Amino acid sequence: MQLKEALTSAITRLTADQVPSPRMNAELLLMFTLSCDRAYLYAHPERELTAEEASRYDAALAERARGVPAQYITGHxxxxxxxxxxxxxxxxxxxxxxxxxxxxxxxxxxxxxxxxxxxxxxxxxxxxxxxxxxxxxxxxxxxxxxxxxxxxxxxxxxxxxxxxxxxxxxxxxxxxxxxxxxxxxxxxxxxxxxxxxxxxxxxxxxxxxxxxxxxxxxxxxxxxxxxxxxxxxxxxxxxxxxxxxxxxxxxxxxxxxxxxxxxxxxxxxxxxxxxxxxxxxxxxx
Ligand SMILES: C[S@@+](CC[C@H](N)C(=O)[O-])C[C@H]1O[C@@H](n2cnc3c(N)ncnc32)[C@H](O)[C@@H]1O
CATH class of the missing domain: 3.40.50.150 (Vaccinia Virus protein VP39)
Structure with missing residues (x-):
């Protein structure tokens, strides 16, 4: 899956789960998963996520969707x-x-x-x-x-x-x-x-x-x-x-x-x- 697709589907998922500020949370957790900054996300929309990255992103999103604050997921x-x-x-x-x-x-x-x-x-x-x-x-x-x-x-x-x-x-x-x-x-x-x-x-x-x-x-x-x-x-x-x-x-x-x-x-x-x-x-x- 490409980075931009992962981001779009994460925003849809967090919105459906009524997480506040879904775009901000989706970006934050993707930055955390890829250890990168926001500029990287927008500079490389076609970058393919590895299976391992996709799985870690999915786990982070699942935590956020059940209400865990993003800061406890990222640790920062x-x-x-x-x-x-x-x-x-x-x-x-x-x-x-x-x-x-x-x-x-x-x-x-x-x-x-x-x-x-x-x-x-x-x-x-x-x-x-x-x-x-x-x-x-x-x-x-x-x-x-x-x-x-x-x-x-x-x-x-x-x-x-x-x-x-x-x-x-x-x-x-x-x-x-x-x-x-x-x-x-x-x-x-x-x-x-x-x-x-x-x-x-x-x-x-x-x-x-x-x-x-x-x-x-x-x-x-x-x-x-x-x-x-x-x-x-x-x-x-x-x-x-x-x-x-x-x-x-x-x-x-x-x-x-x-x-x-x-x-x-x-x-x-x-x-x-x-x-x-x-x-x-x-x-x-
Ligand atoms: C509202 S938090 C503030 C934490 C940090 N100072 C901040 O501003 O984010 C209150 C802190 O007081 C601690 N605390 C609660 N009762 C206390 C007590 N009787 N003596 C010392 N610390 C206490 C809690 O463990 C918690 O870490």
Whole structure:
């Protein structure tokens, strides 16, 4: 079968199976199967697929048709310009989480330069995407990253090694910020689980079925992890240190309430105008 025929029939198949963006998925999986880029697909429409390539493409399409996210099939997702390994042990990094990285960089820019290197903790690091982005942007920072899941930490460590950043980040299995010294950090950043089990039916089926449950759901209300994270962050931050968290519109008002007593509380929206990043400063006194 020629490449262009394989692509056309894949688009038809994914459309019939109601996979969103069928052309994009068909192309992505063909690029993955042939280890090539999009330009190659369009430069060689008459290239014949070998029987082995056709069989691997068919297997990838079958996985996608049953709802497996393309990133778990290809094993990759881009974040902050970096190619990251992803497995079903980690949440697939989302573009909106890049706003969290931007908010940290903005907060760092506002702070007077500390005498010692910036100390940052990323709670619930998953694939390591936030910690890795910060390690590349802030070469002087000392970064600690935790996750409750040993399988997620394995992926995060592999990503750090892939980008030669393993010496920059200390990964540790921990419940949120436990084990970090009080008053020792300049920044606490987190994209914690924040979806409530009560709103489970509003979550995309692919997310519910294939992404790690403890990465998505926090408990019945969605606030359960953040409610523990905020006082822990208060304890480990230096006075004047920043807490930056990803949130959703559903919990934005409650998060504001939980941040009562902090300075500079600010909630900023993502590109869809959904409240997405909460940040606040531990008071100086
Ligand atoms: C929403 S995912 C975020 C992953 C990654 N930081 C990102 O932005 O894509 C939340 C992560 O928090 C971890 N997690 C859940 N509860 C935790 C806890 N109590 N302590 C530490 N990590 C936790 C999950 O294993 C998951 O990797």
């Amino acid at each position: 997702q881009e974040f902050w310009g970096m190619d990251l390994i992803v497995t079903p042990a980690v949440l697939i990094p989302r573009p909106e989480t890049e706003h969290v990285v931007e908010a940290v960089l903005d907060s760092v820019g506002r702070a007077p330069s500390p005498a010692s290197p910036l100390r940052i903790a990323d709670a619930g690091t998953g694939s390591g995407c936030i910690a890795l982005a910060l390690a590349t942007e802030l070469p002087q920072a000392e970064i600690h990253a935790t996750d409750i899941s040993p399988a997620a930490l394995e992926v995060a460590c592999a990503n750090a090694a892939r980008h030669q950043l393993e010496h920059r980040i200390q990964f540790r299995q921990a419940d949120l910020l436990t084990g970090l010294e009080p008053n020792s950090l300049d920044i606490v950043v987190s994209n914690p689980p924040y979806v409530g089990e009560s709103e489970e039916d509003q979550v995309q089926l692919e997310v519910r079925k294939f992404e790690p449950r403890n990465a998505v759901f926090a408990g019945p209300r969605g606030l359960e992890v953040i409610t523990r994270l905020i006082p822990q962050a208060h304890a480990v931050l230096k006075p004047g240190g920043w807490l930056v968290m990803e949130i959703s519109g559903t919990i934005a008002d409650d998060v504001k309430e939980l941040l009562r007593g902090w300075d500079g509380v600010q909630i900023t929206p993502d590109l869809q105008s959904i409240p997405r990043v909460a940040r606040a400063r531990k008071p100086q006194t």
